[in-house]
Amino acid sequence: MLIAGFPAGPWGTNCYVVATGQGAECIVVDPGMDATPGVAEVVRENKLKPVAVLLTHGHIDHMFSVLPVCGTYDATAWIHPDDRHLLADPMAGISPETARMLLGGDHAFAEPDEVSELKDGQALELAGLRFTVDHTPGHTRGSVTFTTPYDGPEEVPAVLFSGDVLFAGSIGRTDLPGGDHPAMLHTLATKILPMRDEIVVLPGHGGQTTIGREKATNPYLQDLETQNS
Secondary structure (H helix, E strand, C coil): CEEEEEEECCCCEEEEEEECCCCCEEEEECCCCCCHHHHHHHHHHHCCEEEEEECCCCCHHHHCCHHHHHHHHCCEEEECHHHCHHHHCHHHHCCHHHHHHHCCCCCCCCCCCCEEECCCCCEEEECCEEEEEEECCCCCCCCEEEECCCCCCCCCCCEEEEECCEECCEECCCCCCCCCHHHHHHHHHHHHCCCCCCCEEEECECCCEEHHHHHHHCHHHHHHHHHHC
């Protein structure tokens, strides 16, 4: 599997381009602000063809470039229905301070031509890749994670695209519109903690980690494990 990731925009949002290998179709995960040139560079260097954009949630720093990326490559955008409204109205999901900052510029938002909705537990097959979709509310109502299968070669670990649910050493904030801290704790307890330790976590911000490392060091997961023991 080919995974190229890079931080984009003022929020340093990680955008990922994923394919089975060079010269293949690919998917783009979370193209945020200023992500379009990075996507184009990865696509060009590896002779890829984007066929889908997967959004872990609808916050503007993760979907700012969804329209140009989908339009350039005739790709379908995938998002959970609870966050779909943010494609056309991203200001509904951010703080008033951030909204005021962005409204100083000339930005127009709309849904891409093709939008498909994600479901909890869905087995998603795109570009020769397979992902399990988990609905993981808390950061937003429609947050999801994407996990690759466990049935590959033993030396190739499964990968979790965690969006803003789980970071190295922390979790996503829950104080923005649509955030819900009890829902986040439920997500962590029921969706994240049961995952296998060897899964590599590729988060929406910051460096990669593993589920095992987060169980051992992340204070939020440690508190939940203590409560459940």
